[in-house]
Amino acid sequence: MTRIDDTFAALKAQGRKAFVSYVMAGDPDFDKSLEIVKGLPGAGVDIIELGLPFTDPMADGPTIQLAGQRALEGGMTLKRTLALATEFRKENNTTPIVMMGYYNPIYSMGVDAFLVAAREAGIDGLIVVDLPPEEDDELCLPAQAAGLNFIRLATPTTDAKRLPKVAENTSGFVYYVSITGITGSAEADAGDVAPEVTRIRDTVGLPVIVGFGVNTPEKSKAIAEVADGVVVGSAIVAQIALGKSTQEVLDFVRTLADGAHAA
Template identity: 70%
Template structure:
């Protein structure tokens, strides 16, 4: 059983929803980023999403774009991101870790080499936002063959004709984007999200998590209440961008996690 499947099984047994946090690798610098990464599970994070900085992050809003630019300016690379995963795994063999980013750095490294290195480092899943299902031969199917889950995004514009294609080779969980647009653009509304989550769950046995537009423990609780859990990214990255100490960032994450776990 994969770490992701094992984590959801554990959460179901405990009657809890999942809380997933996103941080950008190398932001605000490599050492601080690694310290935050290692602290996330102790702050209540069930699954970690680690962003891979890229020069043209078309799906990201200003907050995460700026985080990627800070990371790149500090020398963060795909290789250093994989090194962070290895360092994380030295002290944590259980928390699932998902890399989120774009295809270009993976393609530049070479898919076979990347998947071998990612699996060895301890990566459990991939979210690659610019590879549609029509391109599954490029990375999705090789990743599944390598034992790495390929997590797909569904959005408010993913209609009933498109949804089966999106779900076809998805594994781990489905990431439902609660709003149309870029990250950090609006606030998620549970009454709008709930019916969409139900529509997706009618087509798959995978957990459905909701991300985008969650900034407070109350919002995390409300959104997790209509899904299998929630994902918070931009709000956490904003705390890091404000220069807050690691302990304060993790306290903020802890509050969000407690909100999701109350659902």
């Protein structure tokens, strides 16, 4: 059992849905990013998705691309991202952290070294966008052997033939991408999402969390009503890009979390 498993078990017992927030590590700088991450649980966040900055983020729209560029220009690296998680864990040992990003920085560090460092930093799960199930030997299976959840993405184009392969070594939860496109490019529709969530949950047997296209408390509530939880990323990152104070960012996050928890 990981912190992710424990969190979903506790939420289920309470009859609540999960609220997951995405922020880019190191945006706009290390110190403010750490302040925001430390404040997320108090703002109602159940699981933190911590973005790993990368130069070529193929699944991300302009908002998150620019956040990654700001972080990289500020000197953020994989090792510093892990250092940020380590600092967070000094005050919080219960909120799960899922690192979301791309394989190249992990490959450059070395899988074995990365997994040791990730465990020591308190990382609970990984979402690695550019590693398909056919490459599970590369990172997925070693990560699970090391005690980390490896979380897959499913999309509107993941059909009945493909879904069992996606589910094969998935753990923790499934991240359902509600739109066909990149982050921040369109709005999720609960009517479209509901049957897909049911289909995926029935096939995989894990909680299904919906992301992409959720940007208001009302949308957060609507999507959480038909899923096991909701992820918001671009809308939060946009607040950081506007130069909002840490408290202003966290106040905005709370409205989104309240929406999900009202479902």
